[in-house]
Amino acid sequence: MIIILKKDAPASQLDMLTSWLKERNLQVHHSEGTSQTILGLIGNTHHLDIDLIKQMEIVEDVKRIQEPFKNANRKFHPLDTVVKVGTQNIGDGGLTVIAGPCSVESEEQIVTVARSVKASGATLLRGGAFKPRTSPYAFQGLRDEGIRLLLEAKKDTGLPIVTEIMDISQLDLFAEVDVIQVGARNMQNFELLKQLGHCKQPILLKRGLANTYQELLMSAEYIMASGNENVMLCERGIRTFETYTRNTLDISAVPSLKTLSHLPVVIDPSHAAGISRFVSPLSKAAVAIGADALIIEVHNNPACALCDGAQSLTMEAFDRLMKELKGFVDARELCK
Amino acid sequence: MIIILKKDAPASQLDMLTSWLKERNLQVHHSEGTSQTILGLIGNTHHLDIDLIKQMEIVEDVKRIQEPFKNANRKFHPLDTVVKVGTQNIGDGGLTVIAGPCSVESEEQIVTVARSVKASGATLLRGGAFKPRTSPYAFQGLRDEGIRLLLEAKKDTGLPIVTEIMDISQLDLFAEVDVIQVGARNMQNFELLKQLGHCKQPILLKRGLANTYQELLMSAEYIMASGNENVMLCERGIRTFETYTRNTLDISAVPSLKTLSHLPVVIDPSHAAGISRFVSPLSKAAVAIGADALIIEVHNNPACALCDGAQSLTMEAFDRLMKELKGFVDARELCK
């Protein structure tokens, strides 16, 4: 960490700051230029409160040299983390596909979709029981009944299940859920993250709509610091000025997060675009760039022809996509 | 609401959609152009799920004509809501100033600051007990002990207290808190909002870092729809590309929110800029543009000269600001 001092910093205050830093087991390198004095800190600065230092009267600016996350940092953990879910390994270089409906609606629906996506090659089942909706008047999900139905579908197909938690109070209901998802709007629900650090299941952590990689990794750090190292990072589109797509998929998140961290990276092309016909092209791009997993919305609406243009793929379109992805998986294998 | 159909929408699907809308008690006006067909919906569309309609195969786009919030909407509630806290009225055209330290640190600290800000003219006391921090390694607040100390300061000074809740599980501790604050990162913690709708205390709802006015008002709607109509909207800076200030204060939020809604609008100049010497100029701008209240960080650090440049004002600087604000309050009175 580098501390840049104000031009007129009085010696007495500089001494106080230096002592304060040394008490925290840091070496302080003092470098005086013609127009600026700089302190270089050597030692473990992870536990230092950067805001506190910035607030000091004699400090002009503070610049971190090292990232403020440690457990999630590839520098301290060079090998890829492989997350195991059932018999599936996520992060081992292969491609995992997680598929299922946006919301769980009925036993028939979830079992039908589960069987279909399994037949097409998906190895995990997703489905929403608790639904975060911007409007209090919109459907809020089947909640505990939704979890029960997902477990039925798991029993029927053997597919491990992934579903979203919205509050600590729901934690008991998630005992048999295989992967607990944290939604974009809860990425910085720190109390929830701390509790998830005490769970034994892997966590699928979605990036917030306007959050940086570092903030995502700091949220992963919250979970990992509490003891749960099985975190998967999910890019699901960020908010930009473009509104033609619902969000903007930040595809560079794949190489970026894999450079900064050892955790697996999952792409959610369905929420990113919000347009079903873009799910297939975005999935191909995600495979080409090296994503560890895809999480894709698939629905069955035999009775509702009107709903065919959703961000969800039909089961037929998903099956076609799985076949098309093969060529891209092969091409990326050849680059290794 | 306006539904724009795709060019080649089959008549059978259009009939299905029309029936579906009529079942929801909406009149459907059909308007056929040379290159586009448009459906105009007349009736109460507040409870209509716009995403569901957008997903329909024959639909090209849906445009809302009316705002999706009702309880918070000035159109349905033309008079200003005045929120009463103790003997204070917020939203009646006057200026309320809420002040206090970022974090509660000790009884001596909070009582000292409370007495001082009261003497300078503040009528509510703020202080953080539960602190949302991006790093798990940063100070997380005194938590329940912090609440207890705030209540001591209230007993001492008579100032009602404002403090932040981070999770539903903390609700019992907030029984005697006068105003419950929801932080920017929890603006869309919908489970929390629903519970706060059942509280009797006013809620100070902060706008999320990348959220729109409509999203803020939808979150207010969550609270109001559950029965609590005493919501204050707080602008505390949004994320922009500018990083010189920590956030960017969106001062237009004052006239905008007051046009869209009848709820009082509070400005937080301390978090917006993150720079203590900008708190005073931003406060003046907020008063000039018509904010109902300011929430300002004030600290006492007699022993720590180093900390004097914080986003917090010293007690002396706060006192000076309160005197300077008088001229701006008078000037805005004259414009009425």
Added chain:
Amino acid sequence: MIIILKKDAPASQLDMLTSWLKERNLQVHHSEGTSQTILGLIGNTHHLDIDLIKQMEIVEDVKRIQEPFKNANRKFHPLDTVVKVGTQNIGDGGLTVIAGPCSVESEEQIVTVARSVKASGATLLRGGAFKPRTSPYAFQGLRDEGIRLLLEAKKDTGLPIVTEIMDISQLDLFAEVDVIQVGARNMQNFELLKQLGHCKQPILLKRGLANTYQELLMSAEYIMASGNENVMLCERGIRTFETYTRNTLDISAVPSLKTLSHLPVVIDPSHAAGISRFVSPLSKAAVAIGADALIIEVHNNPACALCDGAQSLTMEAFDRLMKELKGFVDARELCK
């Protein structure tokens, strides 16, 4: 176009507005709801100034139903535009690779790189002569000498050349340039766009850092409305809150722009990330999602080992990338 009127719009003003619209050859459908009156306009609204209508006293809001661009709009031109540059067809379903150095530095440099990228499979040569730099103290390019050197490299290799124009006054120097590039910062330099509409060469139009697809297409419209229909749209990264990569590549721009428009779409992975080791993964994603062309920075720095980590690829790395791309091109061919 839909005009939403204010609740209390006086009949006299409504009559004036209706007459004004009819004078512009538009049919006006009047639809009165319980709480809102809406005018639906039928006819050609492309030439209507939406801002002017929004400003009218009785108007609450105006919503476009049709896009405001026509020449660039796929709805009026369903077939893909194929841009011909020398013997190369861009936009015919194949992949074109444009490569070359960031700046032209010397004849030896540009000829060496040109020969090398041609041997690796590039079919157009890029190189900067006029360089837009945020600092007046940074290298501004070789300017007219740079153009001359590019033409030497073209003579040597037969590769058509692509280079950036920064001002109308430079136009004479571009007489023999094969493709004229408009940089991101000039995307809304409307005077320049109008002049380029009178050129015979294809234009490579880069999207501005914070511009929408519609704004990009409106800028293409400026060129096309002046008579030059050979416009290629280039996504080169947008500004977001993430600063780890220099910009954020909006990969969804490929399917989005190809849906909205018939013009070819080019991806610039070098400027998007600003990190050389991300050029290869981003290129693969761009090919997978269906980009018509890539524009990639390639340099030769035999004497300067220090410069090897640039956003530019070395000639060797570019050669390797071209070989690796083959698998992804084949995979996308199979999906047709």
Added chain:
Amino acid sequence: MIIILKKDAPASQLDMLTSWLKERNLQVHHSEGTSQTILGLIGNTHHLDIDLIKQMEIVEDVKRIQEPFKNANRKFHPLDTVVKVGTQNIGDGGLTVIAGPCSVESEEQIVTVARSVKASGATLLRGGAFKPRTSPYAFQGLRDEGIRLLLEAKKDTGLPIVTEIMDISQLDLFAEVDVIQVGARNMQNFELLKQLGHCKQPILLKRGLANTYQELLMSAEYIMASGNENVMLCERGIRTFETYTRNTLDISAVPSLKTLSHLPVVIDPSHAAGISRFVSPLSKAAVAIGADALIIEVHNNPACALCDGAQSLTMEAFDRLMKELKGFVDARELCK
């Protein structure tokens, strides 16, 4: 400037980098930590190309300690710059109001508005002759005829005139214009900025829609480095996710720019909000926070009652605003 080296940087390359820096008259402080080596550069780094260094293979990151602008930097020019326009001083602590119509439409219009705003207290006249419009089909301004009409209004009222230039080729027409405005979309039209550096008139430089303070100051630096030191910085709203207002006025730009630079700061409340009834509250906020000048759109449309809701104020509303501003000017005087 601080250069952070990669962990495994070979000594030979480090030697090359150190020599390269010393050749540029910089002292290099070498500071080796357990996990990172850092080079601190002492001397004039303004002319150093930061991108070039970032690209070097052994470099992990580069952090500027000093701002990259010098002429515009308050550190090197502590006293406020006062720009003189006619008898008016802008930047001397008082408030200057620039007013006039969005577009010049006719002699009668511009003279009428000029007389009216002068009577209300404006001391400069604004008016658009060349109009940057996103659509090629929208009105592009009266162009040279517009300049002529502005000069007529100047002759009639004695008010100096401010109008926008869009291209270098228009420069001859601006010989008698008192203040040349550079629009937001041309903020990084570097060729234009260089030419304006050779003009004798003050330049009103508007901040781009998604540009930072530093980028704005670098553009001012372009003008100043070419010899013209009379630059005024104008905040006119930035693009954010909020679309209720056309742009978001960044009011913090006033104290921020005045801290970073000695140049006067102008606020444009008309373009910022795009809503006429917000012009008055935003103007008051701008005065309260310390803006040196306001630039406000005022129109006369006696014949067109429909146009009364524009972002422009009527002459009557402007007159009322000028009276109301007095109280806020007085209040800020008292704080000095």
